[in-house]
Amino acid sequence: MKTVLTRALLASAIALPLVATAAGFSPYVDAKGGISRPTDFRTHFVHLGSYAVLDEKSAARGLHDVYTEKASAEHYRKTGQFPDGATLVKEIRKLETSAMTTGDPVVWGSDAAVWFVMVKDAKRRFAGNPLWGDGWGWALFKADAPATNAAVSYEADCMGCHVPAAQTDRVFVQGYPTLKPH
């Protein structure tokens, strides 16, 4: 009896989050739907794929690397859907170019400039929050203020450009080989 109680207490203590999060939903989302930037994605998430925007006129010029949790990628490979709570991080790094022994030019990503984050919400938890809708929470973090979500409205700041991916849950899956069944 005593052991059982201790175990139960221990389990609840371990499950207790440091900040108020939306009841076990996502470690990156607080109770009001505020999204924070995952900082350990390069080592703890899996890499889904990359887009390189070479267009010199584009504000998005850079190397775009996209990551998600390993379990979320596995779930997608099995079902073709992102699970509730899945996190997508797109890191944009500035482009460097030079001739290398592999070719000329060769481009690669240097310092991170911005991070775009999407968190899958299959239950419409934050209906009144302008950063949540179309099945996701949406956030943007810039390198000069990486703790602040610079997006204010997903409809104004994000959705216009994500319409072409409406058939694939707003995600441009064609660039992510990790999501393909193998």
Ligand code: HEC
């Ligand atoms: C200028 C158009 C544009 C805007 C604005 C935009 N996106 Fe995207 N986003 C894209 C495109 C196109 C891709 C995939 C190709 C690429 O990265 O160049 C993408 C990819 C992503 C990805 C990687 C997963 C995926 O959907 O393929 C995330 C995460 C993301 N965007 C989040 C956001 C968030 C959050 C906002 C708003 C704060 C936003 N985006 C605004 C065009 C845009």
